[in-house]
Amino acid sequence: MxxxxxxxxxxxxxxxxxxxxxxxxxxxxxxxxxxxxxxxxxxxxxxxxxxxxxxxxxxxxxxxxxxxxxxxxxxxxxxxxxxxxxxxxxxxxxxxxxxxxxxxxxxxxxxxxxxxxxxxxxxxxxxxxxxxxxxxxxxxxxxxxxxxxxxxxxxxxxxxxxxxxxxxxxxxxxxxxxxxxxxxPSLFTFNIKNDTLKDLMGTSFMHAEVSIPKLKMEESGPMLITHWGLSGPAILKISAWKARELAALKYQFDIHVNFLGIDLEDAETIFKNFREENPKKTIGKSKIFDVTTRFWHRILWLSKVDLEKNISSISSKELQIILGNLYNNVMKVSGKSTYKxxxxxxxxxxxxxxxxxxxxxxxxxxxxxxxxxxxxxxxxxxxxxxxxxxxxxxxxxxxxxx
Incomplete structure:
Protein backbone atom coordinates (compact mmCIF):
# COMPACT_ATOMS: atom_id res chain seq x y z
CA MET A 1 0.00 0.00 0.00
CA PRO A 185 -5.39 37.43 25.91
CA SER A 186 -6.40 35.01 28.64
CA LEU A 187 -4.39 34.05 31.76
CA PHE A 188 -2.77 37.36 32.60
CA THR A 189 -1.81 39.24 35.74
CA PHE A 190 -3.34 42.56 36.76
CA ASN A 191 -1.21 45.71 36.65
CA ILE A 192 -1.95 47.77 39.78
CA LYS A 193 -0.20 50.79 41.21
CA ASN A 194 -1.34 50.91 44.83
CA ASP A 195 0.42 51.64 48.12
CA THR A 196 -0.94 48.39 49.57
CA LEU A 197 1.27 46.40 47.20
CA LYS A 198 4.30 48.68 46.75
CA ASP A 199 7.68 46.94 47.28
CA LEU A 200 5.99 43.77 48.56
CA MET A 201 6.79 41.61 45.52
CA GLY A 202 6.73 37.90 46.39
CA THR A 203 4.23 38.24 49.25
CA SER A 204 1.56 35.54 48.92
CA PHE A 205 -1.89 34.88 50.39
CA MET A 206 -3.23 31.34 50.53
CA HIS A 207 -6.96 32.08 50.61
CA ALA A 208 -7.61 35.46 49.00
CA GLU A 209 -10.96 36.51 47.53
CA VAL A 210 -11.14 38.86 44.56
CA SER A 211 -14.21 40.39 42.97
CA ILE A 212 -14.93 42.69 40.03
CA PRO A 213 -18.33 44.23 40.83
CA LYS A 214 -18.66 45.65 37.30
CA LEU A 215 -18.61 42.13 35.87
CA LYS A 216 -20.35 40.44 38.83
CA MET A 217 -17.35 38.11 39.04
CA GLU A 218 -15.81 36.62 42.18
CA GLU A 219 -12.94 34.20 42.55
CA SER A 220 -10.93 32.80 45.43
CA GLY A 221 -7.65 30.98 45.87
CA PRO A 222 -3.93 31.67 46.29
CA MET A 223 -2.79 35.15 45.24
CA LEU A 224 0.62 36.73 44.82
CA ILE A 225 1.95 40.29 44.81
CA THR A 226 4.24 40.78 41.81
CA HIS A 227 6.43 43.61 40.59
CA TRP A 228 3.48 44.76 38.43
CA GLY A 229 0.53 44.13 40.71
CA LEU A 230 -1.37 40.91 41.45
CA SER A 231 -1.11 37.37 40.10
CA GLY A 232 -1.65 33.79 41.29
CA PRO A 233 -4.57 31.37 40.69
CA ALA A 234 -7.29 33.69 42.04
CA ILE A 235 -6.33 36.42 39.53
CA LEU A 236 -5.54 34.07 36.63
CA LYS A 237 -8.91 32.33 36.93
CA ILE A 238 -10.72 35.67 36.61
CA SER A 239 -8.57 36.62 33.63
CA ALA A 240 -9.50 33.35 31.90
CA TRP A 241 -13.24 33.31 32.61
CA LYS A 242 -13.68 37.00 31.82
CA ALA A 243 -11.06 37.34 29.06
CA ARG A 244 -13.42 38.92 26.54
CA GLU A 245 -15.16 41.22 29.03
CA LEU A 246 -11.84 42.48 30.43
CA ALA A 247 -10.58 43.15 26.89
CA ALA A 248 -13.76 45.17 26.25
CA LEU A 249 -12.96 47.23 29.37
CA LYS A 250 -9.46 47.80 27.93
CA TYR A 251 -8.11 46.35 31.19
CA GLN A 252 -9.24 49.40 33.21
CA PHE A 253 -11.50 48.46 36.15
CA ASP A 254 -11.80 48.29 39.95
CA ILE A 255 -11.21 45.14 41.96
CA HIS A 256 -12.13 44.43 45.57
CA VAL A 257 -9.57 42.30 47.38
CA ASN A 258 -10.10 40.34 50.58
CA PHE A 259 -6.56 39.35 51.56
CA LEU A 260 -7.81 37.18 54.43
CA GLY A 261 -10.44 35.18 52.58
CA ILE A 262 -12.78 35.33 55.60
CA ASP A 263 -15.80 37.53 56.22
CA LEU A 264 -15.79 40.70 58.31
CA GLU A 265 -17.49 39.17 61.35
CA ASP A 266 -14.95 36.36 61.56
CA ALA A 267 -12.07 38.82 61.16
CA GLU A 268 -13.48 40.97 63.97
CA THR A 269 -13.88 37.94 66.25
CA ILE A 270 -10.30 36.79 65.58
CA PHE A 271 -8.98 40.28 66.36
CA LYS A 272 -10.99 40.66 69.57
CA ASN A 273 -10.04 37.20 70.83
CA PHE A 274 -6.37 37.93 70.18
CA ARG A 275 -6.67 41.27 71.98
CA GLU A 276 -8.23 39.63 75.05
CA GLU A 277 -5.49 37.01 75.23
CA ASN A 278 -2.58 39.42 74.51
CA PRO A 279 -3.58 42.81 76.00
CA LYS A 280 0.00 43.99 76.56
CA LYS A 281 1.28 43.43 73.02
CA THR A 282 1.91 46.27 70.58
CA ILE A 283 -0.19 46.13 67.42
CA GLY A 284 2.95 45.92 65.22
CA LYS A 285 4.18 42.75 66.97
CA SER A 286 0.77 41.08 67.02
CA LYS A 287 0.53 38.04 64.72
CA ILE A 288 -3.26 38.09 64.44
CA PHE A 289 -3.95 37.05 60.84
CA ASP A 290 -2.25 34.73 58.40
CA VAL A 291 -0.23 37.44 56.62
CA THR A 292 3.47 38.31 56.63
CA THR A 293 4.82 40.85 59.14
CA ARG A 294 5.84 43.17 56.29
CA PHE A 295 2.33 43.11 54.86
CA TRP A 296 0.76 43.59 58.32
CA HIS A 297 2.96 46.65 58.90
CA ARG A 298 1.92 48.00 55.49
CA ILE A 299 -1.77 47.63 56.43
CA LEU A 300 -1.18 49.45 59.73
CA TRP A 301 0.68 52.23 57.91
CA LEU A 302 -2.20 52.58 55.43
CA SER A 303 -4.63 52.63 58.34
CA LYS A 304 -2.53 55.37 60.03
CA VAL A 305 -2.05 53.22 63.14
CA ASP A 306 1.27 53.46 65.01
CA LEU A 307 3.09 50.09 65.16
CA GLU A 308 4.03 50.77 68.79
CA LYS A 309 0.45 51.33 69.87
CA ASN A 310 -0.79 48.88 72.45
CA ILE A 311 -3.35 46.47 71.01
CA SER A 312 -5.75 47.10 73.89
CA SER A 313 -5.93 50.80 73.03
CA ILE A 314 -6.96 50.30 69.38
CA SER A 315 -10.29 52.12 68.98
CA SER A 316 -13.24 50.52 67.23
CA LYS A 317 -12.85 53.12 64.43
CA GLU A 318 -9.19 52.15 63.93
CA LEU A 319 -10.16 48.50 63.94
CA GLN A 320 -12.74 49.08 61.19
CA ILE A 321 -10.14 50.89 59.05
CA ILE A 322 -7.58 48.07 59.55
CA LEU A 323 -10.13 45.39 58.71
CA GLY A 324 -11.41 47.40 55.73
CA ASN A 325 -7.89 47.48 54.25
CA LEU A 326 -7.57 43.74 54.80
CA TYR A 327 -11.06 42.62 53.96
CA ASN A 328 -12.33 45.01 51.30
CA ASN A 329 -9.39 46.77 49.67
CA VAL A 330 -10.51 48.53 46.49
CA MET A 331 -7.81 48.92 43.83
CA LYS A 332 -7.68 50.25 40.28
CA VAL A 333 -6.38 47.88 37.62
CA SER A 334 -4.71 49.68 34.74
CA GLY A 335 -3.50 47.08 32.29
CA LYS A 336 -2.29 43.50 32.20
CA SER A 337 0.96 41.56 32.00
CA THR A 338 1.54 38.18 30.38
CA TYR A 339 1.63 35.26 32.78
CA LYS A 340 5.05 34.02 31.75
Missing part, protein backbone atom coordinates in the same frame (compact mmCIF):
# COMPACT_ATOMS: atom_id res chain seq x y z
CA UNK A 2 1.37 3.39 -0.99
CA UNK A 3 2.11 5.63 1.98
CA UNK A 4 0.20 8.90 2.12
CA UNK A 5 1.61 12.24 3.18
CA UNK A 6 0.64 14.24 6.26
CA UNK A 7 1.90 17.77 6.86
CA UNK A 8 1.57 19.01 10.42
CA UNK A 9 1.73 22.80 10.61
CA UNK A 10 3.11 23.69 14.05
CA UNK A 11 5.64 21.85 16.19
CA UNK A 12 4.01 22.59 19.53
CA UNK A 13 2.25 20.30 22.00
CA UNK A 14 -0.76 19.36 19.84
CA UNK A 15 1.11 18.91 16.56
CA UNK A 16 4.01 16.97 18.03
CA UNK A 17 1.83 14.68 20.14
CA UNK A 18 -0.26 13.93 17.06
CA UNK A 19 2.90 12.98 15.13
CA UNK A 20 4.16 10.83 18.01
CA UNK A 21 0.97 8.75 17.76
CA UNK A 22 0.75 8.38 13.96
CA UNK A 23 1.41 5.07 12.18
CA UNK A 24 4.75 5.31 10.36
CA UNK A 25 3.83 2.32 8.17
CA UNK A 26 0.91 4.24 6.70
CA UNK A 27 2.23 7.79 6.47
CA UNK A 28 5.13 10.04 5.60
CA UNK A 29 4.88 12.88 8.12
CA UNK A 30 6.47 16.31 7.97
CA UNK A 31 6.23 18.76 10.87
CA UNK A 32 6.72 22.42 9.93
CA UNK A 33 7.74 24.74 12.77
CA UNK A 34 8.48 28.46 12.31
CA UNK A 35 10.76 28.76 15.38
CA UNK A 36 14.27 27.38 15.68
CA UNK A 37 13.12 24.84 18.29
CA UNK A 38 10.02 22.68 18.61
CA UNK A 39 7.89 22.45 21.77
CA UNK A 40 8.97 25.85 23.10
CA UNK A 41 5.93 26.32 25.36
CA UNK A 42 6.45 22.85 26.81
CA UNK A 43 10.02 23.86 27.66
CA UNK A 44 9.09 26.91 29.74
CA UNK A 45 5.88 25.57 31.27
CA UNK A 46 5.78 25.21 35.06
CA UNK A 47 9.00 27.15 35.51
CA UNK A 48 10.88 24.71 33.28
CA UNK A 49 9.42 21.62 34.99
CA UNK A 50 6.50 21.23 32.52
CA UNK A 51 3.05 21.10 34.05
CA UNK A 52 2.01 18.20 31.79
CA UNK A 53 -1.60 17.87 32.94
CA UNK A 54 -3.93 17.95 35.95
CA UNK A 55 -5.11 15.06 38.11
CA UNK A 56 -8.78 15.27 37.19
CA UNK A 57 -9.86 11.94 35.73
CA UNK A 58 -13.58 12.46 35.21
CA UNK A 59 -14.24 14.14 31.82
CA UNK A 60 -17.35 15.87 33.22
CA UNK A 61 -15.25 17.49 35.95
CA UNK A 62 -12.30 18.15 33.67
CA UNK A 63 -14.31 20.28 31.22
CA UNK A 64 -15.27 22.67 34.05
CA UNK A 65 -11.76 24.16 33.86
CA UNK A 66 -12.27 25.43 30.28
CA UNK A 67 -13.99 28.83 29.96
CA UNK A 68 -14.29 28.20 26.22
CA UNK A 69 -14.71 24.73 24.71
CA UNK A 70 -16.12 22.96 27.77
CA UNK A 71 -19.12 21.39 25.97
CA UNK A 72 -17.10 20.40 22.92
CA UNK A 73 -14.26 18.82 24.89
CA UNK A 74 -16.52 16.38 26.74
CA UNK A 75 -16.43 13.81 23.91
CA UNK A 76 -12.70 14.48 23.41
CA UNK A 77 -11.86 13.71 27.06
CA UNK A 78 -14.04 10.60 26.98
CA UNK A 79 -11.55 9.29 24.41
CA UNK A 80 -8.31 10.51 26.01
CA UNK A 81 -7.95 12.27 29.38
CA UNK A 82 -5.34 13.03 32.04
CA UNK A 83 -4.94 9.40 33.14
CA UNK A 84 -4.24 8.40 29.53
CA UNK A 85 -1.57 11.11 29.30
CA UNK A 86 0.11 9.69 32.41
CA UNK A 87 -0.08 6.19 30.92
CA UNK A 88 1.35 7.31 27.58
CA UNK A 89 4.47 8.85 29.12
CA UNK A 90 4.92 6.05 31.67
CA UNK A 91 4.85 3.43 28.87
CA UNK A 92 7.81 5.30 27.41
CA UNK A 93 9.79 5.27 30.64
CA UNK A 94 8.80 8.72 31.90
CA UNK A 95 7.00 8.49 35.24
CA UNK A 96 4.82 11.46 36.14
CA UNK A 97 3.87 12.61 39.65
CA UNK A 98 0.82 14.34 41.07
CA UNK A 99 1.64 17.27 43.36
CA UNK A 100 -0.45 18.48 46.31
CA UNK A 101 -2.38 20.97 44.17
CA UNK A 102 -3.17 18.15 41.66
CA UNK A 103 -0.85 19.49 38.97
CA UNK A 104 1.03 16.73 37.14
CA UNK A 105 4.78 16.98 36.47
CA UNK A 106 7.49 14.57 35.32
CA UNK A 107 9.30 12.98 38.27
CA UNK A 108 12.52 14.35 36.76
CA UNK A 109 11.20 17.92 37.38
CA UNK A 110 12.51 18.80 33.93
CA UNK A 111 10.50 19.72 30.85
CA UNK A 112 13.37 18.37 28.75
CA UNK A 113 12.29 14.83 29.70
CA UNK A 114 8.88 15.43 28.13
CA UNK A 115 10.39 17.06 25.04
CA UNK A 116 12.95 14.27 24.55
CA UNK A 117 10.26 11.58 24.81
CA UNK A 118 8.16 13.11 22.04
CA UNK A 119 11.13 14.04 19.84
CA UNK A 120 12.55 10.48 20.16
CA UNK A 121 9.18 8.97 19.27
CA UNK A 122 8.94 11.14 16.14
CA UNK A 123 12.57 10.37 15.22
CA UNK A 124 12.05 6.63 15.70
CA UNK A 125 9.26 6.81 13.13
CA UNK A 126 11.59 8.63 10.69
CA UNK A 127 9.25 11.59 10.42
CA UNK A 128 10.72 14.84 9.18
CA UNK A 129 10.88 17.94 11.38
CA UNK A 130 11.56 21.24 9.60
CA UNK A 131 12.31 24.18 11.91
CA UNK A 132 12.59 27.84 10.87
CA UNK A 133 9.98 27.11 8.22
CA UNK A 134 7.24 29.71 7.98
CA UNK A 135 4.04 28.68 6.20
CA UNK A 136 2.82 31.46 3.91
CA UNK A 137 -0.15 29.76 2.24
CA UNK A 138 -2.10 26.51 2.10
CA UNK A 139 -3.89 25.80 -1.18
CA UNK A 140 -6.18 22.92 -2.17
CA UNK A 141 -5.14 21.49 -5.53
CA UNK A 142 -7.60 18.78 -6.62
CA UNK A 143 -7.32 15.96 -4.02
CA UNK A 144 -4.21 17.27 -2.25
CA UNK A 145 -3.00 20.31 -0.36
CA UNK A 146 0.03 22.37 -1.28
CA UNK A 147 1.67 23.97 1.75
CA UNK A 148 3.82 26.89 0.67
CA UNK A 149 6.65 27.89 3.02
CA UNK A 150 9.79 29.98 3.25
CA UNK A 151 11.85 26.85 2.45
CA UNK A 152 9.80 25.38 -0.38
CA UNK A 153 6.48 23.66 -1.08
CA UNK A 154 5.10 20.49 0.55
CA UNK A 155 2.35 18.32 -0.90
CA UNK A 156 -0.05 16.71 1.57
CA UNK A 157 -2.94 14.26 1.43
CA UNK A 158 -3.86 15.40 4.93
CA UNK A 159 -3.09 18.59 6.86
CA UNK A 160 -3.03 18.90 10.65
CA UNK A 161 -3.16 22.59 11.56
CA UNK A 162 -1.80 23.11 15.09
CA UNK A 163 -0.10 26.48 14.92
CA UNK A 164 -1.20 28.23 18.09
CA UNK A 165 -3.13 31.46 17.84
CA UNK A 166 -0.77 33.94 16.23
CA UNK A 167 -2.50 36.50 13.95
CA UNK A 168 -0.63 35.05 10.93
CA UNK A 169 -1.95 31.53 11.62
CA UNK A 170 -5.49 32.76 12.09
CA UNK A 171 -5.27 34.65 8.80
CA UNK A 172 -4.08 31.50 6.99
CA UNK A 173 -7.02 29.49 8.26
CA UNK A 174 -9.47 32.32 7.56
CA UNK A 175 -8.26 32.41 3.95
CA UNK A 176 -9.24 28.74 3.69
CA UNK A 177 -12.82 29.59 4.66
CA UNK A 178 -12.95 29.13 8.43
CA UNK A 179 -14.59 31.71 10.68
CA UNK A 180 -12.38 33.25 13.35
CA UNK A 181 -13.42 34.48 16.78
CA UNK A 182 -11.07 37.41 17.43
CA UNK A 183 -8.27 36.40 19.80
CA UNK A 184 -7.82 38.26 23.08
CA UNK A 341 4.49 30.27 32.15
CA UNK A 342 1.49 30.05 29.89
CA UNK A 343 0.71 32.71 27.36
CA UNK A 344 -2.80 31.76 26.33
CA UNK A 345 -5.45 33.44 24.20
CA UNK A 346 -9.22 33.23 24.09
CA UNK A 347 -10.35 33.13 20.48
CA UNK A 348 -9.52 31.26 17.31
CA UNK A 349 -11.40 29.00 14.92
CA UNK A 350 -15.17 28.94 15.48
CA UNK A 351 -15.97 25.66 17.29
CA UNK A 352 -19.16 24.99 15.32
CA UNK A 353 -16.92 24.35 12.30
CA UNK A 354 -15.07 21.43 13.96
CA UNK A 355 -16.17 17.80 14.26
CA UNK A 356 -15.04 16.96 17.81
CA UNK A 357 -15.34 13.20 17.25
CA UNK A 358 -12.06 13.36 15.32
CA UNK A 359 -11.03 17.08 15.32
CA UNK A 360 -11.61 17.37 11.56
CA UNK A 361 -12.74 20.52 9.81
CA UNK A 362 -16.37 20.63 8.66
CA UNK A 363 -15.31 23.14 5.98
CA UNK A 364 -12.23 21.45 4.52
CA UNK A 365 -11.80 17.82 3.57
CA UNK A 366 -8.87 15.84 5.06
CA UNK A 367 -7.99 18.82 7.26
CA UNK A 368 -7.66 18.65 11.06
CA UNK A 369 -7.22 21.36 13.70
CA UNK A 370 -5.89 21.15 17.24
CA UNK A 371 -4.46 23.25 20.04
CA UNK A 372 -4.66 26.93 20.60
CA UNK A 373 -5.69 27.82 17.07
CA UNK A 374 -9.18 26.75 18.21
CA UNK A 375 -11.42 28.96 20.35
CA UNK A 376 -10.63 26.79 23.39
CA UNK A 377 -8.67 27.76 26.47
CA UNK A 378 -8.38 26.81 30.11
CA UNK A 379 -7.35 28.13 33.48
CA UNK A 380 -3.78 27.54 34.59
CA UNK A 381 -2.70 24.16 35.97
CA UNK A 382 -1.88 21.89 33.01
CA UNK A 383 -5.33 22.01 31.39
CA UNK A 384 -4.27 23.75 28.17
CA UNK A 385 -1.68 21.04 27.54
CA UNK A 386 -4.20 18.31 28.31
CA UNK A 387 -6.51 19.66 25.58
CA UNK A 388 -3.53 19.58 23.17
CA UNK A 389 -2.57 15.98 24.05
CA UNK A 390 -6.18 14.78 23.76
CA UNK A 391 -6.88 16.54 20.46
CA UNK A 392 -3.56 15.43 18.93
CA UNK A 393 -4.15 11.82 20.00
CA UNK A 394 -7.68 11.75 18.55
CA UNK A 395 -6.47 13.06 15.18
CA UNK A 396 -3.76 10.37 15.08
CA UNK A 397 -6.31 7.62 15.86
CA UNK A 398 -8.63 8.86 13.12
CA UNK A 399 -5.82 8.96 10.55
CA UNK A 400 -4.43 5.58 11.64
CA UNK A 401 -7.88 4.10 11.03
CA UNK A 402 -8.12 5.36 7.44
Missing amino acids: KKKKIVIVGGGAAGFFCAANLDENKYYVTILEQNSDVLQKVKISGGGRCNVSHACFDPRELVQFYPRGNKELLSVFHQFQSGDTMGWFEERGVPLKIENDNRIFPESNSSQTIIDTMVNEVRRKNFEVKTQTVVSEIAKVEETYVVKTSTGEYAADFVVFATGSSPKSLKLIKNLGHQIVEAV DEFVTAGGVELKEINFKNMSSKILENFYLAGEVLNIDAVTGGFNFQACWSEGWIIAQDLNGK
